[in-house]
Each structure stands twice: as C-alpha cells, then as structure tokens.
Amino acid sequence: MTSTAADVRSRGKELRKQSKSTTQSVIVGTVTLVVFLALWEILPTLGVLNRVLIPTVSDTIWGLGQLIIGGYWWEDLASTLSSVLIAWTIGVAFGITMGVVLGTSPFVRTAITPYAIALQALPKIVLAPVLIGALGFGPESKIAIAVAICFFPVWINTMVGLSLPSAAEFTFMRSLNATRVQLFRKLQMPSAVPIVLVGMKHAMLLSFTGVLVAEILSSASNGLGKLVKEFSIQLNMPLTLAVITVVLTIAVSLVSIMDVLERKAVFWSESERGKKS
Amino acid sequence: MPKNNDSKVLVRLEGVSKKYQSGSNEIVALSGLDLEAREGEFLSLLGPSGCGKSTALNIMGGLLKASEGIITIAGEEMTKPRRDIGMMFQQAVMFPWRTTIENVLLPIEVFGLNKKDYVAKAEELLEMVGMTEFAKSYPWQLSGGMQQRAALCRVLIHHPKLLLLDEPFGALDEFTRETMNQELLRLQSHSGSTAVLVTHNISEAVFMSDRIAVMSARPGRLIGVIDVPFERPRKPELYGRPEFTKLVVQAREMLGLA
Numbered sequence: 164m165t166s167t168a169a170d171v172r173s174r175g176k177e178l179r180k181q182s183k184s185t186t187q188s189v190i191v192g193t194v195t196l197v198v199f200l201a202l203w204e205i206l207p208t209l210g211v212l213n214r215v216l217i218p219t220v221s222d223t224i225w226g227l228g229q230l231i232i233g234g235y236w237w238e239d240l241a242s243t244l245s246s247v248l249i250a251w252t253i254g255v256a257f258g259i260t261m262g263v264v265l266g267t268s269p270f271v272r273t274a275i276t277p278y279a280i281a282l283q284a285l286p287k288i289v290l291a292p293v294l295i296g297a298l299g300f301g302p303e304s305k306i307a308i309a310v311a312i313c314f315f316p317v318w319i320n321t322m323v324g325l326s327l328p329s330a331a332e333f334t335f336m337r338s339l340n341a342t343r344v345q346l347f348r349k350l351q352m353p354s355a356v357p358i359v360l361v362g363m364k365h366a367m368l369l370s371f372t373g374v375l376v377a378e379i380l381s382s383a384s385n386g387l388g389k390l391v392k393e394f395s396i397q398l399n400m401p402l403t404l405a406v407i408t409v410v411l412t413i414a415v416s417l418v419s420i421m422d423v424l425e426r427k428a429v430f431w432s433e434s435e436r437g438k439k440s
Numbered sequence: 441m442p443k444n445n446d447s448k449v450l451v452r453l454e455g456v457s458k459k460y461q462s463g464s465n466e467i468v469a470l471s472g473l474d475l476e477a478r479e480g481e482f483l484s485l486l487g488p489s490g491c492g493k494s495t496a497l498n499i500m501g502g503l504l505k506a507s508e509g510i511i512t513i514a515g516e517e518m519t520k521p522r523r524d525i526g527m528m529f530q531q532a533v534m535f536p537w538r539t540t541i542e543n544v545l546l547p548i549e550v551f552g553l554n555k556k557d558y559v560a561k562a563e564e565l566l567e568m569v570g571m572t573e574f575a576k577s578y579p580w581q582l583s584g585g586m587q588q589r590a591a592l593c594r595v596l597i598h599h600p601k602l603l604l605l606d607e608p609f610g611a612l613d614e615f616t617r618e619t620m621n622q623e624l625l626r627l628q629s630h631s632g633s634t635a636v637l638v639t640h641n642i643s644e645a646v647f648m649s650d651r652i653a654v655m656s657a658r659p660g661r662l663i664g665v666i667d668v669p670f671e672r673p674r675k676p677e678l679y680g681r682p683e684f685t686k687l688v689v690q691a692r693e694m695l696g697l698a
C-alpha cells in the first residue's frame with residue numbers, strides 16, 4: 164500500500180510540473196499569436212507586402228463582417244458541411260469494415276495487402292477528374308472524392324489496432340478457450356478503439372480537404388471551395404481570407420469535437436500513456 | 441493436510457515430449473516426461489531456466505500440443521483449453537478498459553454464464569485478498585502486486601478444478617511475492633483446487649508444495665519427486681526449521697547445485 168501512496172504522490176508531482184509547463188506554453192503561444200497578427204497588420208499597411216494580394220487583419224475582419232451580414236453563402240456552408248459529414252460517415256464505415264475484414268482474416272489480408280500498399284501510395288486527389296467526369300459537378304462527385312481521400316487512415320488504423328494486443332493477452336484469452344468472436348469483442352476491438360478514433364479524426368480533416376478540392380476543381384454550383392475560388396478570381400482578397408477563416412474555424416471545431424470524444428472513450432489509454440512517459 | 445498417496449490422480453502426463461522447430465534446427469524442450477498431479481494437492485515444477493517447465497504447463501493447459509505422449513485430465517484426453525482449468529501467468533494481463541471487478545468477471549462472460557450470479561463471489565474473493573476498496577479501480581491505478589491479486593481472484597472465479605500457475609509472482613519483489621504466496625495457499629485450500637506451480641525458486645517450492653517435481657536442464661526430464669510432509673496451513677516460521685532446510689538441500693543436490 165505504501166508503494167501505491169508513493170506512486171500517487173510522484174504522479175502528483177509530475178502533474179504539477181506539467182501544469183507549470185502548460186502556463187509557459189500558453190504564454191509563448193499567446194506572444195506568437197500577437198506578434199503574428201501585428202506583422203500581418205503592419206507589413207501590408209507599410210507596403211512591404213502588396214495590400215491588394217495580402218490584406219491586413221483589419222481588412223480580413225471587415226471582410227468577415229461583410230460575409231456574415233451578406234448572408235448569401237449559408238447554402239454554400241450547408242452544402243460543404245453536409246458533404247463533409249456524409250463522406251466522412253461513408254469513409255469511416257468503409258474503412259472500419261475493410262480494417263475488420265483484413266485484420267481478422269489472415270488469408271484475405273495476404274491476398275489484398277499488395278493492392279492496399281499501392282492504393283495507399285497513390286495520391287488519391289489524382290482520381291478527382293475521373294470521379295467528376297463520372298459523377299458530374301453535383302454533391303455526388305464531391306462526396307466520392309472525399310471518401311476516396313479519407314477512408315484510408317481508418318482502414319489502416321483499424322487493421323493495426325486489432326493486432327495491438329500483446330502475445331500474453333492473446334494467450335490469456337486462449338487459456339479461457341475464447342471463440343474468435345469473443346477474442347474480437349473482448350480484446351481486439353477495445354484495444355483498437357483509441358487508434359481507430361485517431362484515424363477517424365484524420366479522416367474528418369481529409370474529408371474536408373477532399374470536399375474543398377472537389378469544389379475548387381469542379382466549378383461546382385455551390386460550396387465554400389467555390390466561394391474561395393470566385394472571390395480570389397475577383398481579387399477580392401478580404402473576402403477570400405474571410406472564407407478561409409470560416410474554413411479554419413470549422414476545421415478546428417471538428418477536430419476539437421473529435422478530441423473530446425476521443426478523451427471520453429479512451430480514458431484508460433490516456434492514463435496508460437501518462438504512466439509510460 | 442498432507443495428501444496420502446492413494447488420492448485420485450487429476451492430471452497425468454505419460455511419455456510427453458515436445459520438440460520446437462526453430463529455423464532448420466530442432467529444439468527438444470521435453471523428452472519422455474511422466475508426471476501426475478493428484479486431486480487437491482499442490483505440486484511444483486522446479487528446474488533451471490529453459491528446462492521446459494512452461495512448456496509442460498502449457499501442454500497441461502491445452503495451449504500447446506505435445507509432440508508425443510498422452511495427457512489426461514480427470515480421465516479424459518486433453519485436446520484444447522478447458523473450463524475447469526484456470527491458468528495464471530507472470531504478467532497479470534488485466535484489460536485497462538475494465539475495472540478490477542469487471543476483469544475478475546471476464547471468464548464468466550467468456551464462458552457465457554450469467555454474470556449476476558457471480559458478482560457476490562467476485563466481491564468475496566476480492567475481499568479475501570484485501571482489494572474490496574479497489575473493485576471499481578482500473579488496473580493502471582493498481583500496483584503490480586495488486587494486479588496479481590486481482591488476477592488470482594479472476595482465476596478462481598469459476599472454481600476451476602485445476603490451477604496452472606506459471607511463475608505468477610515472478611515479476612514481483614520478494615516481500616510482495618511472499619505475501620502473495622501465502623494468499624495463494626489460503627485461497628487454494630479454501631477452494632480445494634489442485635494446483636501446479638512453475639518456479640525456479642527452491643525454497644518457494646518447498647514452502648508451497650505437497651510434492652515437488654524436479655526437472656533436469658534441457659531436454660527437460662523428471663529427475664525425481666520430493667514429498668513435502670509439513671502440516672498446513674504453512675507458516676513463515678517453517679523457513680527456519682531444520683527439516684525445511686534439509687528438503688531445500690535435497691532439492692539442490694538433485695539439481696546438481698550442492
């Protein structure tokens with residue numbers, strides 16, 4: 164028992180050390196941001212950078228105000244967001260299915276691995292023209308491109324996750340004469356959850372990327388990608404940057420939501436990592 | 441309670457050999473091993489590292505197939521892991537996403553039994569090893585010794601006839617190990633299970649066992665069996681008794697260490 168108490172105490176000390184370094188990093192982070200914004204404001208104002216091409220912070224904020232007041236782009240926002248979520252859902256479902264099939268049957272894995280490697284190496288964006296050609300400029304092609312880009316990390320992480328349990332864990336389950344289904348449900352699946360969630364988070368951003376690229380490439384009728392393209396063609400840089408700010412906000416929000424889910428679901432793995440480091 | 445020689449045999453190995461294929465050469469881990477464990481007894485497998493103790497134990501547990509020989513458990517030939525056997529290893533193997541009591545109840549889930557019927561038993565076992573207040577803790581909140589205590593409860597939850605223990609406390613410090621050994625003896629006599637313990641610690645083997653099977657270095661063979669007649673429950677004072685020392689010396693001589 165004394166050893167446990169000592170453990171808890173030393174962990175407490177570590178936490179305090181951590182919180183000290185957290186305050187430091189918050190300070191450094193804030194200073195960096197302030198310096199960055201100041202330079203962004205000053206350099207175009209002084210003419211060091213061309214203000215038409217690189218508008219200042221205040222120009223961008225003004226653009227953002229225009230955008231929000233204008234309100235004509237809600238449809239674009241909705242179109243992009245819904246495409247991202249639909250593509251992500253399909254990509255995740257497909258990735259997990261592939262990962263489970265390959266992760267649990269060595270035969271299929273051996274058969275498919277070479278193609279999987281080739282597919283992984285392929286910069287999937289090159290498929291965009293093909294998919295747009297096949298599916299047109301509507302949401303279908305956007306979603307298809309995003310799915311093609313985003314399912315891979317989910318697939319790979321699921322496959323890797325299922326093989327994460329140690330030999331001792333597999334042996335233990337075998338000593339209970341567990342069936343393959345039980346092995347999967349009680350050991351492999353829970354072990355895989357943390358890394359699958361990481362894959363899902365990456366997939367979210369990749370899906371976003373895929374949809375935007377598709378919108379920019381395909382002269383789609385709506386979407387944030389189309390908006391960015393149109394504003395920049397008109398050389399309306401404040402509005403272009405305003406849309407980019409919107410994109411950034413959405414991306415950060417999506418990742419934050421995924422982070423929260425991840426922390427909830429894998430509290431045990433977090434602590435394990437904490438203990439190991 | 442020392443066992444008389446005529447009590448029933450639970451596990452019997454006859455002429456068991458095990459060869460491992462490693463690359464092009466063959467390693468003979470066990471050769472012609474004859475061994476039996478009688479009902480209710482505490483048997484230790486004692487031998488130098490690499491002599492095939494774990495191999496023999498895994499064969500008894502159905503995790504490994506013997507290359508030759510016959511293994512019977514309660515008169516039936518052994519083919520695969522059975523529910524009336526409980527195995528414990530050097531690592532506790534606690535799943536970090538389950539609380540202690542959920543880990544203890546895992547075998548019940550795997551066997552498809554009703555968990556509700558076993559919650560009280562799990563709580564009782566945890567209480568016996570002084571872990572009641574940690575029932576709802578996660579394994580990573582426990583020390584190594586506490587994790588092995590929980591693993592001990594887990595192996596006993598379904599009341600196995602046979603306990604196969606592969607250096608279960610080998611990774612713990614000596615103080616903790618001694619306490620754990622005591623707890624193991626207490627729980628084993630409480631449940632009346634037969635126990636086979638793998639160890640390379642001679643005095644531990646003498647302290648714990650009714651009989652000690654002494655094995656030779658590779659290829660593993662049985663050198664001989666030492667009967668340990670001390671009364672139970674075993675008390676730590678035993679370590680100081682001359683008869684105890686005599687048996688330790690006897691085991692050392694059999695192993696060629698004296």
Ligand SMILES: Nc1ncnc2c1ncn2[C@@H]1O[C@H](COP(=O)(O)OP(=O)(O)OP(=O)(O)O)[C@@H](O)[C@H]1O
Pocket residue numbers: 460461462467468469487488489490491492493494495496640658
């Ligand atoms: N999977 C395997 N493949 C090849 N050789 C093996 C394998 N498992 C064990 N061996 C060999 O068989 C012999 C017996 O191994 P085993 O693990 O049974 O020994 P042990 O008595 O339990 O040793 P220790 O006390 O160190 O645990 C060793 O020489 C080992 O090298």
Ligand SMILES: [Mg+2]
Pocket residue numbers: 493494495606
């Ligand atoms: Mg061993």
